[in-house]
Amino acid sequence: MNHVLEPPDEPGRTLPTTATGAPGHHDPDPPLVDVAAYSAFYRAEVKALVNFLLWMGAGLADATDIAQETMIEAYQSWPSIRHPRAWTRRVASRRYGRRQFGQEVITEPELLSPLLSASADLCAWEQRHDVLRLLAMLPWRQRQVMAWTFDGYQPQEIAVELEITPEAVRASLKLARRALAEHLRRAGEST
Missing domain, CATH: 1.10.10.10 (Winged helix-like DNA-binding domain superfamily/Winged helix DNA-binding domain)
Incomplete structure (x- = not known):
């Protein structure tokens, strides 16, 4: 028996199917993100996450990129994250490891910081x-x-x-x- 899939709800998105290929039940909308809680977490932790990556040996540019990518993923997964501080470090650590070992040449980390203020x-x-x-x-x-x-x-x-x-x-x-x-x-x- 040949099952015909219904058109996707959004371009590029297909409906989940059962093992036989028949359309399955559509999951309910994902839980809403508590934007205030996420925003407070982001403001409190993004610099610390960059520092964490610097301790691991990432250059400043990589550390900020990875921290931002991780925070975006945290936002997307926010309702299901129970320990966000540890979660972001675990995800950032893995992301940095993949980036570092995916390169043929591992360079010495950049040790330059943004311009120092006069009071630094x-x-x-x-x-x-x-x-x-x-x-x-x-x-x-x-x-x-x-x-x-x-x-x-x-x-x-x-x-x-x-x-x-x-x-x-x-x-x-x-x-x-x-x-x-x-x-x-x-x-x-x-x-």
């Missing part, structure tokens, strides 16, 4: 960028775990978000801290 603390700015340079030398998983740690997450929480064991998180933290300490020790000896 230049010493703090330089220290932050020194830390970013150090983190960029770590392997991917170690940078990822350090970024979550810098963002205030505990190993158990990081394990859940990255879908790895807490032991693997602790091991990555230990290796990252050891590598950073060794680099700082060698840098101190050379000065």
Whole structure:
């Protein structure tokens, strides 16, 4: 028996079908987004999300692009997101990983910031960028775990978000801290 599909409700959109290809029931309209709650979340978290990506080794341009793409996806999925702060970091982290490892050449992250204001603390700015340079030398998983740690997450929480064991998180933290300490020790000896 040949089933004929009804025309889609919108251009480019097809109706869901059953296993036999027959038109299925149309899902009800998606839940409405609480725009005020989303807007407050966006304003509070977008800069922190960019910083999170910088800790992971993303350049400023990539970090802002990925943060915006992630926030758009968060808006589209807002009614179903239970822990938006962790959700945005998980999605942004995965998106950055795909972008980074999808490229043949992985470049050193851009460490330039937008123009500094006259009241900016230049010493703090330089220290932050020194830390970013150090983190960029770590392997991917170690940078990822350090970024979550810098963002205030505990190993158990990081394990859940990255879908790895807490032991693997602790091991990555230990290796990252050891590598950073060794680099700082060698840098101190050379000065």
